[in-house]
Amino acid sequence: MSGTEGLWAEPVEEVVEEVVAAMRFILPDRARMPRMPRTVITFGTFDVFHVGHLRVLERAAELGDRLVVGVSADALNERKKGRAPIFSQRERLAIVGALKVVDAVFVEESLEQKRDYIVEHAADVLVMGDDWAGKFDEFADVCEVVYLERTPAISTTAIIEHIADL
Ligand code: C2G
Numbered sequence: 001m002s003g004t005e006g007l008w009a010e011p012v013e014e015v016v017e018e019v020v021a022a023m024r025f026i027l028p029d030r031a032r033m034p035r036m037p038r039t040v041i042t043f044g045t046f047d048v049f050h051v052g053h054l055r056v057l058e059r060a061a062e063l064g065d066r067l068v069v070g071v072s073a074d075a076l077n078e079r080k081k082g083r084a085p086i087f088s089q090r091e092r093l094a095i096v097g098a099l100k101v102v103d104a105v106f107v108e109e110s111l112e113q114k115r116d117y118i119v120e121h122a123a124d125v126l127v128m129g130d131d132w133a134g135k136f137d138e139f140a141d142v143c144e145v146v147y148l149e150r151t152p153a154i155s156t157t158a159i160i161e162h163i164a165d166l
Pocket of ligand 1: 043044046053111130
């Protein structure tokens with residue numbers, strides 16, 4: 001069937017163009033609309049804070065307008081890593097919360113609550129280091145999920161071992 005046949009007196013292409021032109025007057029101009037701030041969320045223990053932690057937070061902040069960080073509770077760290085963190089959750093929250101790229105911090109009580117935290121903080125993007133690659137893909141229905149490359153050759157465990165050997 002050609003564009004001029006059927007119910008339309010005018011060719012279908014022309015009717016579509018007219019409808020689109022008319023809609024420009026009805027729909028707001030997106031370019032002029034105020035953009036919603038984009039919230040980024042990330043999680044971590046951030047024990048013995050080092051430059052790898054700083055870099056991932058800086059790069060996470062660049063992906064939005066507001067960075068919210070869930071800092072693992074002491075009890076969660078013990079469950080995850082089988083040992084108490086060197087710095088308490090109070091100290092780790094204070095350190096991460098004082099960074100200029102971080103807008104808000106909260107305690108991450110359990111890994112299972114991740115979806116609730118994302119929704120509660122209205123996060124648009126979840127960022128994690130690529131040691132977690134693929135682990136949080138299930139949240140792609142509520143936010144964008146991004147894994148950033150880890151900073152090579154530095155880790156809390158390596159620092160602790162290095163100091164212990166001095
Ligand atoms: N990180 C990094 N480069 C490093 C070390 C860490 O980019 N050399 C990143 C990790 O990938 C993570 C963040 O820094 O995104 C925090 O690292 P950890 O404190 O080791 O966090 P972790 O104990 O893995 O806790 O719900 C998830 C957990 O709370 C993540």
